[in-house]
Amino acid sequence: MNRDPLTRAGAERLRAELDRLKKKDRPAVIEAIAEARAHGDLKENAEYHAAREQQGFIEGRIQQLEATLSSAQIIDVSMLNPGGRVVFGATVTVADEDGEETRYQIVGDLEADIKEFRIAISSPIARALIGKEEGDVGVVAAPGGDRELEIVEVEYL
Numbered sequence: 001m002n003r004d005p006l007t008r009a010g011a012e013r014l015r016a017e018l019d020r021l022k023k024k025d026r027p028a029v030i031e032a033i034a035e036a037r038a039h040g041d042l043k044e045n046a047e048y049h050a051a052r053e054q055q056g057f058i059e060g061r062i063q064q065l066e067a068t069l070s071s072a073q074i075i076d077v078s079m080l081n082p083g084g085r086v087v088f089g090a091t092v093t094v095a096d097e098d099g100e101e102t103r104y105q106i107v108g109d110l111e112a113d114i115k116e117f118r119i120a121i122s123s124p125i126a127r128a129l130i131g132k133e134e135g136d137v138g139v140v141a142a143p144g145g146d147r148e149l150e151i152v153e154v155e156y157l
Contacts, residue, residue, distance in 0.1 A: 003071055007111065011072060018066065090106055090155065091155040103117055
């Protein structure tokens, strides 16, 4: 069985989403279905069909989250001591060729969110940085050509 890695914080975020879906969203959509049924003919009732579709999405996401959390390998990043090397869960500050710094956390595929600067361990940037130390340069194969990223700082938060 393949166990996907998750940081402890990522697992908590997924558990919070699961809890919200079960305790808030699921009851709300059940109520919306009941209300739409009260309007009469279900064949031409758009509210009913929309609520049923929403219910399908919610139930699917609940199943996905439960499966993910039950099979995930949860890693506590604060307990790692890799000696300054970039590993799963590390927060890495990198500088590009222009000197612009960006801070990424390397996380599992299931918790990646580029808006929050959490990149998947399978991403090209993470693959270029894994195993390197502060001061090293990682080369990222990008569509516009190779990009060099210098590792400025490695943290384990």
